[in-house]
Amino acid sequence: MTPRIHRFIIYPAAFAAFLSLAQGQNQDIKKLPSKVLVEKAVSLENEVERKYPGRVESINKVTIQPRVSGTLLAATFREGDMVKEGQLLFEIEDTRYKASVQAAEAKIKQLEIKIDYAKTNYERQDRLAKIKAVSQDQVENSLSLLKELEAQLLQAQAELTLAQEDLKYTRIYSPLTGRIGRLTYSTGNYITPSSQPLATITQVDPIYVRFPISEKDFLSLFGNDEELRNRADLGIVIASGQIYPEPGTIAMSDNEVKSGTDTLNVWAQFANPRQMLQPGGIATVVLSKKNAGKTAAITLSAVQHDTQGSYIYVLDDKNTVVRRPVAIGSTSGNKQIITSGLQEGETVIIDGLHKTRPGATVVPVFRDELPQ
Incomplete structure (x- = not known):
């Protein structure tokens, strides 16, 4: 049996119509809105907590330097003691300084006697000159002597002040309350102002x-030095791993950001009654912000960054993509705190951002709508 051969004749006009229909269907497929994963912005407590390495430093540190020369007679404390402000620490031999004070006082008394006589003499010469009993030259000489003696008295009083100061420096008192270190000289040594402390x-x-x-934390959490002082909540963990019981x-804060590290040095003050903190020691500073309040938050993947700053893609009521610049704060788990630019309940694209652009229409899909 001879096979039957079927012949199909394709007319050019019909083929062109077929291609046009196929291309139109492809274009309609391309025009379909992209599906993107979205979620509603939530409201979270803007809990801020940062940890930084810290170094313990003394607020004040004073070296005790002798101001006068003499033999060191006594040190009235033990090395390593806690000393109080105003407490006597050292005694230096004071014999010569007492003598200098007495000599200055004696000189003043002598000058005061001479001034009394010179004043009386000047007044007498002045009266005699009025009746032509003495010359005017004698009056002027008596006045000149009086003025010279008064100048000598001022000099002697200055010498007395210096002598009294030197005598005072033979007793050295603590200028502050703190821990005193090792002695450089034992008693019996002759010391001078050029000696070591x-x-x-x-x-x-x-x-x-x-x-x-970091400069970023400083600006995003507080913004300025006043806010840092007023709203910072401080605690520390000491080297042993214990939480320090006193708040800070x-x-x-420093007046400039370190260019090499983009950080700002901050000094926190802590009460240290039991001296658990020692200068030079280390601690971990735990910094949080008081009364941070609630603010909008979104999944971290929603936030994008470019040269203009941080931004997100928000959907309007017609599911049109809107680029929205935002200011970001801290993170909480996988959530990014948005300090401005977003309100609770707004719909934000969290995945599939590469499929769309501002002005495009999308099909939003929430996580709970995804197939299990």
Whole structure:
């Protein structure tokens, strides 16, 4: 049996219509809106907590330097003691300084006697000159002697002040409350103002903890030095891993950002009654913000960054994509705190941003609508 051969004749006009229909269908497919994963912005407590390495520093540190020369007679403390402000620390031999004070006082008394006589003499010469009993030259000489003696008295009084100061410096008192270190000289040594410091006193209560805060954290969390002082909540974890029982306060911050690290040094002050913190020690500073309040938050993947700053894609009521610049704050888990530019309940694209652009219409899909 001879096979039947079927012949199909394709007319040019019909083929062109077929291609046109196929292309139109492809274009309609391309015009379909993209599906993107979205979520509603939520409201979270803007809980801020940052940890920074800290270094313990003394607020005040004083070296005790002798101001006069003499034999060191006594040191009235033990090395390593806590000393109080105004406490007697050292005694230097004072015999010559007492004698200098007495000599200055004696000189003043002599001059005061001479001035009394010179004043009386001048007044007498002045009366006699009025009746032509003495010459005017004698009056002027008596006045000149009086003025010279008064000048000598001023000089003697200045010498007495210096002598009294030198005598006072033979007793050295603590200028602050703190821990005193080792003695440089034992008693019996002759010391002078050019000698090495006798000892060093370090204030330990209260005490500083210095830590570097990044410029980004400083600006995003507080914005300025006043806000940092008023709204920073401070605690520290000491080297042993214990939480330090005393809270801290911001004492000061540096006046410039370190260009190499983009950080700002901050000094926090802590009470240190039990001296658990020692100058030179280390601690971990835990910084949080008081009364941070609630603010909008979104999944981290929603936030994009470019040269203009941070931004997100928000959908309007017609599911049209709108680019929205935002200011970001801290993170909480996988959520990014948005300090401005977003309200709770707004719909934000969190995945599929590469499929769309501002002005495009999309099909929003929420996570709970995804197939399990």
